[in-house]
Amino acid sequence: MKSRQLGWDALGIAVFVVMVFPVFWMISTAFKPNDLIVSLTPTWIPLHPTLDHFTDAIHRPYFWADVKNSLIIVCVTVALSIALAFLAAIALARFGFAGRKLFVVLVIGIQMLPQAGLIIPLYVVLARYHQVNTLTGVIVTYMTFVLPFSVWTLRGFLLGIPKELEEAAMVDGSTRVGVFVKILLPLMGPGLVATSVFAFITTWNEYIFARILLNDQSKQTVTVWLSYFYSTNRHTDWGALMAASTLTAVPVVVFFLLVQRRIAFGLTSGAVRG
Amino acid sequence: MPYALIAPVVVTIALILGYPLYFLVRLSLQQYGLFELIRHQGVGVGLANYRSVLHDQIFWHTLVRTIVFTAANVALTMVLGLLIALLLVQVSRPVRVLLSSGLVLVWSMPVVVAVQVWYWMTNFENGVVNYVLTQLHLGSFEQHDWYASTFSQLSMVTLLIVWGALPFVAITLYAGLAQVPPDLLEAASVDGAGAWMKFRDITLPILRPILLILTSLSIIWDFGVFTQPYLLIGQSKVTPGNFLMSIYLFEEGYFKSDYGRGAAISLLMLAIVGVLSIVYVRRMVRIGVET
Amino acid sequence: MKRRSIAALLLVTVVAAAVAATTSGATKKANASSITVWLQTDAQSGWADLVASVNQKFQADHPGTTVNIQYQGWGDHLQKFDATLAGGGGPDVIEMGNTEMTKYMAAGAFADLSPAKSGFDNSGSWLKGLAASGVYKGKTYGVPYYAGSRVVTYRSDLFKKAGISKLPNSTAAYTADAKKILAKNAKKGFSPIYIAGTDWYFGMSFVFDYGGGIATQVSGKWKGLLTSPKSIAGLTAYKNFFAATSRASKTTDETHPNPYDVYAQGQAASMIGPSWFSCCVGAKYKGSTAQFVMPGHVAGTSMPGFLGGSDLAVPITSSQKALATDWIKDFTSSSSEKTLQAKGNIPNATNLLGNSVNERAASRSWFVPTAKHWVDVENGNILRNMLAQILTGKLSVKQAAQSASDNIASVLNQP
Numbered sequence: 012m013k014s015r016q017l018g019w020d021a022l023g024i025a026v027f028v029v030m031v032f033p034v035f036w037m038i039s040t041a042f043k044p045n046d047l048i049v050s051l052t053p054t055w056i057p058l059h060p061t062l063d064h065f066t067d068a069i070h071r072p073y074f075w076a077d078v079k080n081s082l083i084i085v086c087v088t089v090a091l092s093i094a095l096a097f098l099a100a101i102a103l104a105r106f107g108f109a110g111r112k113l114f115v116v117l118v119i120g121i122q123m124l125p126q127a128g129l130i131i132p133l134y135v136v137l138a139r140y141h142q143v144n145t146l147t148g149v150i151v152t153y154m155t156f157v158l159p160f161s162v163w164t165l166r167g168f169l170l171g172i173p174k175e176l177e178e179a180a181m182v183d184g185s186t187r188v189g190v191f192v193k194i195l196l197p198l199m200g201p202g203l204v205a206t207s208v209f210a211f212i213t214t215w216n217e218y219i220f221a222r223i224l225l226n227d228q229s230k231q232t233v234t235v236w237l238s239y240f241y242s243t244n245r246h247t248d249w250g251a252l253m254a255a256s257t258l259t260a261v262p263v264v265v266f267f268l269l270v271q272r273r274i275a276f277g278l279t280s281g282a283v284r285g
Numbered sequence: 286m287p288y289a290l291i292a293p294v295v296v297t298i299a300l301i302l303g304y305p306l307y308f309l310v311r312l313s314l315q316q317y318g319l320f321e322l323i324r325h326q327g328v329g330v331g332l333a334n335y336r337s338v339l340h341d342q343i344f345w346h347t348l349v350r351t352i353v354f355t356a357a358n359v360a361l362t363m364v365l366g367l368l369i370a371l372l373l374v375q376v377s378r379p380v381r382v383l384l385s386s387g388l389v390l391v392w393s394m395p396v397v398v399a400v401q402v403w404y405w406m407t408n409f410e411n412g413v414v415n416y417v418l419t420q421l422h423l424g425s426f427e428q429h430d431w432y433a434s435t436f437s438q439l440s441m442v443t444l445l446i447v448w449g450a451l452p453f454v455a456i457t458l459y460a461g462l463a464q465v466p467p468d469l470l471e472a473a474s475v476d477g478a479g480a481w482m483k484f485r486d487i488t489l490p491i492l493r494p495i496l497l498i499l500t501s502l503s504i505i506w507d508f509g510v511f512t513q514p515y516l517l518i519g520q521s522k523v524t525p526g527n528f529l530m531s532i533y534l535f536e537e538g539y540f541k542s543d544y545g546r547g548a549a550i551s552l553l554m555l556a557i558v559g560v561l562s563i564v565y566v567r568r569m570v571r572i573g574v575e576t
Numbered sequence: 577m578k579r580r581s582i583a584a585l586l587l588v589t590v591v592a593a594a595v596a597a598t599t600s601g602a603t604k605k606a607n608a609s610s611i612t613v614w615l616q617t618d619a620q621s622g623w624a625d626l627v628a629s630v631n632q633k634f635q636a637d638h639p640g641t642t643v644n645i646q647y648q649g650w651g652d653h654l655q656k657f658d659a660t661l662a663g664g665g666g667p668d669v670i671e672m673g674n675t676e677m678t679k680y681m682a683a684g685a686f687a688d689l690s691p692a693k694s695g696f697d698n699s700g701s702w703l704k705g706l707a708a709s710g711v712y713k714g715k716t717y718g719v720p721y722y723a724g725s726r727v728v729t730y731r732s733d734l735f736k737k738a739g740i741s742k743l744p745n746s747t748a749a750y751t752a753d754a755k756k757i758l759a760k761n762a763k764k765g766f767s768p769i770y771i772a773g774t775d776w777y778f779g780m781s782f783v784f785d786y787g788g789g790i791a792t793q794v795s796g797k798w799k800g801l802l803t804s805p806k807s808i809a810g811l812t813a814y815k816n817f818f819a820a821t822s823r824a825s826k827t828t829d830e831t832h833p834n835p836y837d838v839y840a841q842g843q844a845a846s847m848i849g850p851s852w853f854s855c856c857v858g859a860k861y862k863g864s865t866a867q868f869v870m871p872g873h874v875a876g877t878s879m880p881g882f883l884g885g886s887d888l889a890v891p892i893t894s895s896q897k898a899l900a901t902d903w904i905k906d907f908t909s910s911s912s913e914k915t916l917q918a919k920g921n922i923p924n925a926t927n928l929l930g931n932s933v934n935e936r937a938a939s940r941s942w943f944v945p946t947a948k949h950w951v952d953v954e955n956g957n958i959l960r961n962m963l964a965q966i967l968t969g970k971l972s973v974k975q976a977a978q979s980a981s982d983n984i985a986s987v988l989n990q991p
Contacts (some may be wrong), residue, residue: 020376020380023376024384027383033403049858053413096294102288122505123558127534128309128538131544131659164498165418198464202460209457215393221650228647239647242652243649245621246855259499264389271386319658320684323893423904428765497675521828523957540952
């Protein structure tokens with residue numbers, strides 16, 4: 012048995028290495044002195060790593076302000092979107108009601124629209140609401156992009172939970188809210204987490220709408236901050252860009268490590284019995 | 286009750302996207318370039334924009350190319366994603382945290398940076414890929430240009446996109462697998478069922494809704510993907526010969542500042558993606574109704 | 577039917593949102609005494625102190641007015657500009673690349689600055705190439721900001737080792753020098769002169785050096801010039817020059833890879849590009865790097881270089897056009913231009929020109945046809961493809977030039 016487990020683990024590590032290699036390359040480049048970055052023969056790990064790129068990146072204007080903005084925008088967007096999407100997903104998965112098909116079409120249809128076409132119309136609308144150059148304008152915009160797939164994905168997870176569980180609980184005298192809290196919520200743990208991770212990453216990395224909607228550098232997000240590294244007509248400081256990108260990836264990984272335990276196996280054990 | 290549940294979502298989407306959608310449809314029926322944009326006034330031309338796009342040979346060639354591209358991307362993403370999800374179930378806890386964190390690291394890389402790293406890895410001058418392949422004696426890959434032909438360009442783009450898409454699919458499927466009651470699986474083992482039978486009869490039905498959703502989402506996203514192909518192939522090498530639909534839209538709509546035409550192409554893309562994913566979407570909708 | 581009424585309800589919601597959006601009035605106007613200026617990130621990283629001092633002076637001259645500088649990126653500043661043209665909230669001053677101007681001037685995006693032209697420092701001696709990019713149908717819409725030309729950046733140590741005692745004064749002499757360098761440096765992939773095959777900024781210089789051109793307007797219609805004998809001579813000269821001196825890819829552009837990266841790896845003895853290339857040659861070669869003006873085919877002349885640069889314009893949507901014009905006056909004043917010059921740029925007027933390699937190279941320059949649809953020619957990579965076809969031998973010079981010329985004419989002649 013043990014060797015079988017080792018076999019799987021070895022495969023897991025191999026997959027890890029292959030998948031993470033480009034990220035490793037990014038991080039390794041962040042520590043390389045400039046001449047190693049462009050050298051003819053690739054260097055895997057720099058012999059004399061330097062922290063210069065990181066200090067350079069942090070000292071670029073508005074780093075901390077933009078990180079703060081990103082965190083605010085992303086956390087509010089994810090919290091609100093997951094909450095609202097969950098409610099809507101319950102409606103879709105558990106109720107039959109007129110207009111249901113239309114709602115589904117709306118949810119899917121929104122995602123099928125190429126975003127490029129929406130940039131100018133969206134800007135015009137937000138300008139009328141006086142929401143240009145505001146964090147709330149960006150939050151609301153992001154919510155409209157996150158809600159559809161969140162509803163869609165959460166509905167899928169909900170459909171995986173047999174209705175019998177809820178019905179059994181109701182028969183046992185539980186209220187609708189009780190069913191929600193004691194049965195649905197725990198079973199939806201993995202689904203909710205996976206969807207919020209996705210929402211977090213998508214909004215954290217979103218660029219073009221943040222660029223168009225936010226004017227003051229003090230209000231911009233970290234992806235816009237990152238774009239200053241490569242939007243110049245002159246040469247791009249790759250070391251600094253890689254260091255900056257590594258820094259911007261940190262919150263995402265931290266968030267994931269905090270929540271990943273909820274995607275645990277065996278949450279449903281014992282639920283189907285009896 | 287259900288209306289109260291869906292109301293917040295509907296209101297939010299309607300408030301923000303309502304006007305843009307209406308505006309987009311109106312734009313598609315107008316002659317609307319930079320000149321008209323400045324004056325906020327377009328000239329109504331009926332279906333002329335649509336007719337011009339549908340008569341454009343480049344549109345049809347691009348459409349076919351994009352459909353093939355999408356099929357390849359979605360197939361690879363879903364198969365590999367499912368395999369990685371199953372692997373996540375099998376490995377021991379520390380490796381699971383390692384692998385899933387690695388996947389999230391991949392996921393969290395900004396696209397622009399990922400493209401640049403991919404370029405560094407695959408460029409013919411000093412790319413690591415050529416170096417490693419040559420060292421492994423798999424042939425002489427020194428100075429091999431991975432971007433020489435349209436097929437190889439789009440293959441590189443496919444690899445990049447699939448690599449970037451695997452984390453979401455793998456982690457979501459893993460979350461889906463977490464919903465499979467292990468007691469059911471144990472009971473089936475006791476009854477003598479093999480791994481494949483257990484997968485087919487127990488796991489797959491529970492996973493089906495999520496698989497369908499992920500497939501439909503993948504189709505939608507891969508059909509409209511823009512940043513990766515545009516940046517990786519490079520503005521100077523993007524030609525009608527290797528256009529993808531989103532690049533076609535960008536070139537025809539934004540770059541030429543022909544917003545009317547761009548709107549028409551956007552709506553056509555919407556319709557096409559709708560048709561492409563209808564099979565999966567229908568099945569998804571039906572699953573909900575059956576319960 | 578219940579379904580219908582739900583659909584109607586959703587539809588009404590959407591329409592209501594649309595109506596509300598269109599009737600809730602214009603965007604809140606910026607504070608009456610403040611102007612918004614869009615400059616590119618190059619200014620933030622290169623001469624932020626100049627911007628600050630100009631703002632200080634401006635605010636002192638106009639008490640109560642604040643200047644709000646917003647730095648933009650080259651990749652998407654036009655997309656953002658378009659959005660503000662449609663929805664309001666745009667800048668009062670915008671920096672535009674000189675090749676970006678014509679399309680917007682033709683669409684009426686900018687205010688006419690002709691009446692105020694004499695108020696700008698040195699407007700009588702503005703660099704011809706740069707000033708032309710800001711003029712449309714006789715009216716001035718753009719004020720030249722700064723320019724950049726193309727020079728040769730080279731390894732003086734490698735030149736010395738190859739026995740080259742004086743810098744070449746003609747392309748023929750340079751080609752001969754390149755052969756000497758190649759003899760002493762037979763490394764794989766080493767280029768005596770690194771030129772990317774489809775670097776049309778350099779390739780077209782040959783065309784202009786021989787007296788040819790890209791396109792010209794004849795009674796309102798654009799006619800391609802690439803098939804003229806002079807242009808053909810120039811293209812042929814480029815083909816031969818490339819074959820003798822560069823081992824770069826024939827089909828890739830000047831950013832894949834960056835010439836200075838190739839140089840820093842020790843794979844090039846010289847490269848042709850903007851003067852700022854010297855920033856990134858690597859610590860190893862920094863000491864032995866110098867620059868000279870690219871010679872033309874006639875001994876003693878310089879090859880016309882592509883004059884890149886930026887203009888400053890006032891969008892038509894600005895509500896502070898007078899203040900905006902004043903700010904531009906301050907930012908392009910003689911003293912301001914001198915500071916830009918000190919930072920390695922070419923100032924906007926001939927009477928300010930100094931003796932740096934960059935500025936001497938600008939004495940003979942060329943610019944793209946000022947046509948509304950020129951950006952489409954660039955975006956369609958017509959010239960790049962032509963060069964690739966010529967260099968790879970896929971098409972003869974005449975054939976490639978013919979197809980490119982026809983293509984360009986049809987694109988430029990679009991309504």
